[in-house]
Amino acid sequence: MSGSNFNPESDAFETRPTFYVGQHDSTRFAALTDDQYSQVLNSGFRFVTAPVTTRHFFDRVVDLHRYYLKERDEWTQKQSLTASQQANPSLPGPAVPTLTDKDTSIYPSHYIGNLAVYFSPWIDLCSPDPHISSLSRQVLNLEAAYANFCGARTIVIPGPRQDDSSRGIAQYARAIREALNVANRANIIIHMPMYREPGLDEKSETLSSIFSPRDGPEPEPKKEVDLFGAWDSWNTIRSTCNYSMRLFVALRVPRRVPEKTLQERWFAEPMHYLTIGRDVFQPNKAGHPSLSRHHQDLINRYMRLRSVPWLLLCDVGPRPEELGALPDQAASEFPSLAEASQALREGRRPHMPAMNAHVGYMKYLERQQPAFSAMEAPALTSFQDWLQPPLQPLADNLESATYEVFEGDPVKYDQYEKAITEAMIEWKELKKPTSTATAANPDSPELVVTVAGAGRGPLVTRALRAAESTGTPIQIWALEKNQDAYVYLLRKNKVEWGNKVTLVKTDMRGWEGPRLRGSEDVIGKVDILVTELLGSFGDNELSPECLDGIQNHLARPHGISIPHSYTAHLSPISTPRLFADISSRVVGDPNAFETPWVVRLFAIDYVAQKVPDHPRFQQAWEFVHPVAVLRADEFAAVHGKAAKYVTGGVGSMSGASGTNEHNARHCHLTFVCPTRGVIHGLAGFFESVLYASQKGTGKEPVEISILPDQIDRKSKDMVSWFPIFFPLKKPLYFPQDTELEVSMWRQTDDTKVWYEWLVEVYAWVGPSTRIKVGSSDLHTSRKVACLM
Template identity: 45%
Template sequence: MASITGSSAAFSAAEPPTILYIGQHETQRTEPVTANLLRRAQSVGYDILTAPITTSIFQSRVLALLQGHVEVLDSAPAADSVAFPIISPLTPEDSDLVPEDSNSSLIAVTSPWIDIGSNDPLIAHISEQVFSLEVAYAAFCGISNILVHGPVNAQGTVRFARAVLEALGLGPYVQLHILMPMTGELEQDISADGTHLAELARLKYCPEDDVDDEAEPELCGSWETWSTIRTMCLYSTKLSVALEVPRIMPTLNLQSRWYSEPVRLLMLPRTTFLRNGKGFPVLTKQHQQFLTLLLRLRFPPWALLGDVGQIPSGEADDAEPTPAEAMTAALEPPEDTTKHLQYLRHLQQSQPSRPPIERFGQGYQDYVQSPLQPLTDNLESITYEVFEKDPVKYEWYERAVALALEDLRTKLGDGKDIVVAVAGAGRGPLVTRILQASRKTGVSVKAYAVEKNPNAHVLLQRRNAIDPLWAGQVTVVKSDMRTWLGPATTDGEVGKVDILVSELLGSFADNELSPECLDGVQHVLHPDHGINIPQSYSAHLTPLATPRLHSDLLSRTSSDISMSVSEKWELPYVVMLHQYDYLSTILATPEETRTPDVQQAWAFSHPASPSLLAHARARAGGTMDAGNPMGGDGTNEHNARSCTLRFACTDRGVCHGLAGYFETVLYSSPNTRTDHRPQTVELSTNPVTMADKSKDMISWFPIFFPLKTPMYVPDGAEMEVSMWRQTDDRKVWYEWLIEVYVQIAGGKRMKVSMSDLHSSRRNGCLM
């Protein structure tokens, strides 16, 4: 059963337009950012401008105050007795910004010369005051987007993060974007703006090791700094990354890690671009691929072009040039400062087509929904309609039924009608496919449509009366499949079904109780040659880094998801995963696509062993004393499952939960065929096998098992995932737990962290 509900009828497979807002950023603006400058920028194609919040006059005033305080400290007998200086409020000379309607198209930039995370408490105190004054004033002027340069060094990250957390509360609409390099240091030299406060830190607060540190920066160091900031700020939805893209792209692993983060701004300095043969700025293929990924997000980032040239003046010079000026202009024509902008617009217009699943689910990327419970709830027609749009699933079901019909004809002969029943017929798409398979193979069938939903039952009867393919030949049964006695024969007896078809699979294969339903209806299946479609299915999972989903769940109130605040972490969600990173990948060369390590948790097959079901009935009848440890008499205990899986993690990261997928064998023919048709028909949502088994299928989104507290995973660690499918004969639920281990001397494993045991028991699937 698919996973999009309610308003999903508005979904369309049409290609959505590529949206890209482009801004212009200068590290040293030579003119104030006014409404006139913004109009000029927009006239050449920019959408946004960055604007410094304060002027060089303010910087000079702060430096003078700092210098004066240092002189006082030098003359004071005890430095501790001198209070830190207080920066007086801003004056009109300190800022060019004023409240204007056009400010909605501006991104304010805090002073890049401050050092909030400085070890020197004086520098840190001055910097925090500057930062707070600027953020508060920008918010007062109606500018909600504020660009903040990241920590000067990683050692001051915690102090920096604390100041950012305080600043998030300075305005109700403040959005802070922390400028971080993908790796190493920022390409744009912020020290060019003049004196940086980090240079003025007193020597006693500068460890000798850091005075001349030329060590190669850690590959993931910048990401880890951001991760600390984001964690200390409690995954605030008002905090995001302004990611500076380097000239040489880092490894795919690091690109994917940044992709999973809330990148709201993409800084593209002049140095990021290359020059082609004609002298025009271009990006490498790696840069273009990364940009394409970001533009497919539900909320794509804005692009900022940094120091690529000033905004054209837009004013014509009516004065007659001198002969010398005319000659200079002919030899050196003025540079076109919009080439970088034109190139990005070209990339925007030439984006490749999105995969069908993305077109189908546009607007629902990373939107968590509670899984459907079609066994206990009667679905709406609009929900069925969305499922029926899948271009692959029903075609594959038809192929499976055709193979099964031909095999049964070989086994039973041509003189017998094959009895085919759809258990859970919905609005009848599988019934139609059965009739089409019968027509194509020439095998006569007697079709049954069994459906418990009284509303869908009405539609099935109408369709049987008016659909020319059905032509009244389908027997429509209003019943829960588990209580259906089976097809009636001409002599009034109850017969058996030759092929039992169902589409009860959920995003984790068994989360919509397919095992329980098919066990309950197996009594109608012919015991000798009866065929179940599907024949088997398996659940698969892998650990994920997905700050987007964690932040979303944190911000949701209990009324959003009809449960208590604590219970929202104990429920698996169906979600179109989009902005995430796999924590465990299979080794590959840097040029290859990263392949996630997705492992099987457990599997089910049908029909189940008759002895197994007989044992379950005996327990239900009270003839056996043993009960189920989870509760009940153990009738459904044979459908409980558990697993322990190990995932190797090469690079450090943060785990926010588990992604779940499924694979299913609809039908596997035992007979050899000469027409080159596949003998096995399979469906898969597993990202490793989906392209081979059921490419472009859209019926199922993955399932997500969240962690209440994200887990840090060190480089080279191993994650051990334990999961259970539990039952008390009344409902089914899942439990999951994660442990992280590292190797220590002697080859021993040392546990470094463990999650809570999460359990969906209180919100389990009712049988």
């Protein structure tokens, strides 16, 4: 990656997102000529929009419909039909003929892929007039087919003008789905407002306004603005189009920035453009265009997406009359001294246009963005919303590269070292006995420390450092079942650890216990047991089951388990990108919607709000170690250690012995959603107390957390674990002021562990009456369960 702007070691590494600024002129009816295109690019823009069809085509369609209406009226009068008879549905409507060379100004070319072709804003797919909606659909398909033929890769279609008519939005959505089939090689981008801001409605005429002009004064604007109305229309469109991976949104930024809940809702959508009109800019004290602090914050937030949205400036110039022919070549080569001096002051070549003032301001904003944080490094950004199947650490042996990724997080190991250090210090202060004390050596100060599941040894290194810093003598064991990692540990013991570590190649659940130094025939106990078996949901990589198999070797009652406890947490989320991604995998993976995916959630919306007694992130369950009583021990006492299970149905699962029943869990959580929206699944997180002080002094425990509202306080910049995502097979829509009831189970049959989840929607229809308005399927990951 040397020399790349994504290489942190390179001088060219970009510390901020790059703004890609384009120009759109809503009055343009023809594509720019080559000279005009060059002038726009030289004024600072990186790309421009191009209308597919010309004014000639618009006039032709208008004349076609006008002729049809005239012909229909004449036929009606000739037949002396009544008003009811005129509504014959079999009367043929107008049909738009194919395009001609006068109807378009774009053609196949080498730069067509660099243009964002803009479809006719005068069509009205939502019109209640069947002939106008039919004409509009014909024009849409003609333009889609021709743009696809020319090789256009980006198609922008103006969104519906209103959100009031569900019939109209359904007609629009169905037409877009058809256009996706017609333009089968292009991405389609729907130009939508963030919300219907009064005074910023599109002013261009449509077929409906031409043929069905409104009589009387304009209706008064609504006093109450429906902030989520435009999003609702977009949700209908993309749902009708089955969350197509080629369907995106161009979001029109309003003059007045809305509340955070709406900003986050759009943040989760597949956004291609942020469009900013002239009216949104405000002159500063010097008269130059600028944006408010709220607009700057919104742009900075959206520019953190992995697929950075492009910025499309609308109607900010250069004006059409300014796009004349370039000066002749001789003048360009031999400018006057005054011209050359002026161009030098403006940082441009002579006879080249000065940078557009609005583009210059956007370049200023680009430089003023906050630099990338540690969590926004290119390596981490590449993982945004990227689905990864969960690990099977018990069933599979990990590769060295996987261990290396885990070891690249110093925060986690710093916290583990801090926990081990505090445990050793308090061990001395509380004068706890050591497990190395025997009849022959009753005053032995050596602590027995065991790192179970050592991998490539990072926790062993931290345990040795903790012992050295606290002056604690230890006997340390490292257990690892992966035979390849065991080879690595043997070498590391010689090279780095000075053969201080006793290495054992074994599954921790089958270990016989530590043979004490100087008394190898004596199997002792463990004073401090250290493991890093936690997964994104805390228990999803079978930490409870693994610790059950080794905790018998922990000294009682003074032995310490690090971690001491861990909790799983849930929150319902909207994530259209992940739903579309999983939908595309179903053909090759029928269990895609039943799989808990590990993913660095980013372009998401937490649909629940924090209210009293119902936080946004809620605890599902907890595991604490060590466990006082194990059913496996009782079972072995009755059936013998060699028996694994019986088929008597002792456990809750048919055929299970019940030996792992204590690790099953169930939760039922209630989340409150004041605004309407859609849920695509559940986000899972965990927190863990590595070590809690045993002195009872109120000292803060040593913790790690991936909870969004706790990670900065407990383990800032920790990247070892991404959240887990439990998807829903079908998006679950919910109205405003509803409650989402989430039920989740951790199930086991003593051979494997899996999860089951269900989401229900309830709405209040009275002070004490609540009705169920929706529900997901009961999902189960049993077919992709984690094997014990």
